[in-house]
Amino acid sequence: MEKSRPQKRRVSIAGMHIDRASAVPIHLQIAAHLRNGILQGVLPAGTQFLGSREIARELGCSRTVILAAWDLLYAEGYLESTPRGGVTVASVKQAQASPAPAAVSSSGEDSSAIEIGPVSDRWRSLLAFDYDTNWKSEFSPGAPDVSSFPFKEWARLLRQAWQNPKNSDCLDLPPEGHPVLRSEIANFLGSVRGLVCTPGNVAVTSGTSGALDFCSRMILDQGDEVWVEEPGFVEARWTLTAAGARLIPVPVDDKGLCVPEGIRLAPNAKLVVVTPSHQYPIGVSMGLERRLELLDWANRNDAWIIEDDYNSEFRHQDSMIASLRSLDRDGRVIYLGTFSKLMMPSLRIGYMIADERLIRAFSKGRARIDVHTSGIGQVALAEFMREGHLLRHLRRMRKVYAARRAALIDAITTLMPDDLTVSSAATGLHLVAFFTDRMRARMTDAEAVKLLLQTGIHVQPLSQNYLGEPTQQGLVLGYGRLHTEDARRLISKMAACLSGPAS
Ligand SMILES: Cc1ncc(COP(=O)(O)O)c(C=O)c1O
Known part of the structure; x- marks a missing residue:
């Protein structure tokens, strides 16, 4: 198969099998199928796909699912967009330069099996979960502040x-x-x-x-x-x-x-x-x-x-x-x-x-x-x-985290009142900033995360926590490591970045 000659015809992926009983979300199955095809040269650079609506109709799933698969493959360098808004396969060199994620194809074949050898079906389906952790970011939902640990x-x-x-x-x-x-x-x-x-x-x-x-x-x-x-x-x-x-x-x-x-x-x-x-x-x-x-x-x-x-x-x-x-x-x-x-x-x-x-x-x-x-x-x-050191540390950190949470909520509600609404949760180290209808009309949370990444802000989209189709859009914002004095600065940067449409 020639890998570099562009194809003019727009291709369908209707032939792929979707396993609806699988624990692997459908957008990941689609992404894995395409990744395999691209790496094996079946889908050479320049191959242009049908529009997301047509593909969604063919596969019997929603357009959001197709867009989620596209987002993933754009981010990994497998796809690029044409000047007229189409979606094409990027050059293989570019795709291979990015780390090859573990993936399950529709046929159950694992692209990573090429490198890691045969593994059990259970392990293969485990590898198929894609998840963006933002452990080092100020907005990581799981990270505590260790700077004042005794x-x-x-x-x-x-x-x-x-x-x-x-x-x-x-x-x-x-x-x-x-x-x-x-x-x-x-x-x-x-x-x-x-x-x-x-x-x-x-x-x-x-x-x-x-x-x-x-x-x-x-x-x-x-x-x-x-x-x-x-x-x-x-x-x-x-x-x-x-x-x-x-x-x-x-x-x-x-x-x-x-x-x-x-x-x-x-x-x-x-x-x-x-x-x-x-x-x-x-x-x-x-x-x-x-x-x-x-x-x-x-x-x-x-x-x-x-x-x-x-x-x-x-x-x-x-x-x-x-x-x-x-x-x-x-x-x-x-x-x-x-x-x-x-x-x-x-x-x-x-x-x-x-x-x-x-x-x-x-x-x-x-x-x-x-x-x-x-x-x-x-x-x-x-x-x-x-x-008694643990209890003392807990008491100290409760105050620190409560102040950080208040600063984050204050920044969101004053700087992005029309775009985000904050979850009422009063526990823990993170909150969810849900997209308002106005924000949803402009972009998905995955698109927002991509835009924010370009400005150096790394947050997690709410949608990645769904196994099926996301029913809500938003940003999962940790505040364990967010200093109160940084909240306004970062949220105003976020507001500026997300003020226009995604593309
Ligand atoms: C829902 C939930 N449970 C548990 C944990 C902690 O896991 P572990 O104790 O394995 O570090 C986390 C950490 O982020 C979490 O978000």
Whole structure:
């Protein structure tokens, strides 16, 4: 196949197979199909595609899906636009210069398999998730501010723990975690979260992600249905996919997960993964009626609920909302928490709270896989908590984050009142700035993100948190690392950048 001779005829992609039952979003399937075709020379440079409306009609999906696939391939350098607004294949050299993302083609073939060799279907579908993290940006939704962390105390306790360690701490740490740390976590949750538990209910994990990985492998068999929030936490979907789950996206409204809709879509699901205190990314908290409905359904159907309570320590208004676990009378809820926001994500320490029976099963299984979370840090962390440093840091950071949140909201509401409306969520380290109708008429959130990137502002589009078609458009704006004095400057730059149409 000649790779460089331009074709004049506009081509269709009607022949591609879309797997509507797949966990891979349709725009990613389309992008993967085209990427493969381009890399293999089947779609040479200069190939011009039919218009997005025609392609959408042929494939039986919405135009937004096609535009999302185009956006991705433009950003990766595989496509470019013609002066008359058409879409063509860019030169192969240009496309290959950008990192080749992992992808699944419609036929199930993985372009990355060429480089990484054969991998399992589960792993291949995991690699197919594309997600733009903006970890280094001031607007990263997950990043805490570590600049005022008490490293002096932390270093002292690490040194103290490891200068003259006990033999058992070096050789014989239990898979469910160091007993002293388990006990400190139980105390901490009682005082900060109002969650009553004993050390026997606690297992130390490698963050929420590690807990979710083990729990999903412990609970699920290949192909089991799992309700996930739509929109939701993409990383949880990766983990569930790797465990062989069949994801069932269940919509979220202003009261959280729509339980009746979940029951309608997959009444026999084995597991539900929810963020009831502060839904990720929207930020709503799940209403009491919904919580009771969910518990009742899980109990009647022998299903498990994983409650991801990732940053409920940072509640900036109102009183604290009781956890789902504290309403659970039947041992259905596995509660997950993390030190990633309170301390730092690289610590990789989190915890799960569940009935002792489940903790014992977890512990025995974990001993057979990766033994336990790294012991370095567990003893020091227990002492850090016992001496009160963690609580002091939490109190200090609550004030810092509340001020940053207020500064961001003030900047958005005064500088972009006609384009963005801010989610009411009062917890955590991020908020969602939803697009108003006026803004939606001008551009999609993916287009906005692309424009902003050109001015050095890196934010995440709300739409990338949807498994299916996005029903809302907006920007997910973290403020953990956004200094109050920078909020106005950055939002006014954002306002200037997004004031006109996308192209
Ligand atoms: C919804 C949600 N859960 C959990 C986490 C924390 O994960 P981990 O404890 O694995 O760092 C994050 C981090 O960004 C998150 O956004």
